[in-house]
Ligand SMILES: CC(C)(COP(=O)(O)OP(=O)(O)OC[C@H]1O[C@@H](n2cnc3c(N)ncnc32)[C@H](O)[C@@H]1O)[C@@H](O)C(=O)NCCC(=O)NCCS
């Protein structure tokens with residue numbers, strides 16, 4: 001792929017969305033794996049039918065849509081069920097992501113994904129930016145944002161790559177432990193660097 005793509009990752013509640021909202025306000029197209037994961041299980045899609053057959057009608061809401069909360073409780077309590085769901089949805093999510101990247105016309109493109117480094121998605125990116133936070137901040141911010149418990153957040157953290165391992169794979173790291181203004185300053189600096197890298201790539205072509 002000749003587009004310059006920056007992958008942004010980090011654990012749940014680390015601030016990926018807060019970071020990528022800033023890139024978007026700078027005019028950069030943001031492809032979001034969490035949003036792509038919703039598209040592939042919309043009602044009427046074959047994946048939703050397969051999920052209903054496997055997990056039963058308890059994961060389908062009265063309006064026919066996926067009951068995300070019900071499925072979340074099952075898959076983060078049982079790694080085998082999570083793996084089953086990932087085997088079904090990850091190839092579809094990858095297709096959706098690739099088509100969105102191909103449609104991007106901004107100077108470079110951001111792919112934001114909680115699982116960028118766990119599977120194959122990192123193969124779609126040229127550079128990896130990790131949004132890193134200490135675990136106590138990660139848990140507190142997620143509880144404040146979602147109606148969830150500390151145990152619920154910890155179950156998801158346990159299904160994700162460990163913080164140190166993630167940081168070892170990063171080209172760039174932002175430690176998001178201060179206010180949003182500090183996060184924005186760090187993003188603005190990286191944006192200049194990424195524009196230079198994307199320009200250098202285009203000159204080579
Ligand atoms: C289980 C589901 C239905 C729960 O939906 P819900 O709306 O409650 O949560 P949402 O999708 O917004 O995810 C919240 C956060 O949980 C974490 N998370 C989601 N899926 C996974 C997973 N398979 N492994 C580890 N962490 C995950 C991410 O940090 C994500 O940002 C949903 O997360 C899902 O379909 N997951 C499987 C697909 C997947 O792996 N998505 C991750 C992006 S590729």
Ligand SMILES: Nc1ncnc2c1ncn2[C@@H]1O[C@H](COP(=O)(O)OP(=O)(O)OP(=O)(O)O)[C@@H](O)[C@H]1O
Nearest residue numbers: 011012013014015016017018141145178179180183
């Ligand atoms: N620097 C910051 N200061 C204060 N609050 C912040 C900061 N960064 C993020 N937040 C808040 O913390 C919460 C989690 O951030 P965000 O939603 O961006 O995380 P995320 O990594 O996208 O999470 P998920 O993996 O669940 O999608 C949000 O409510 C966000 O507004």
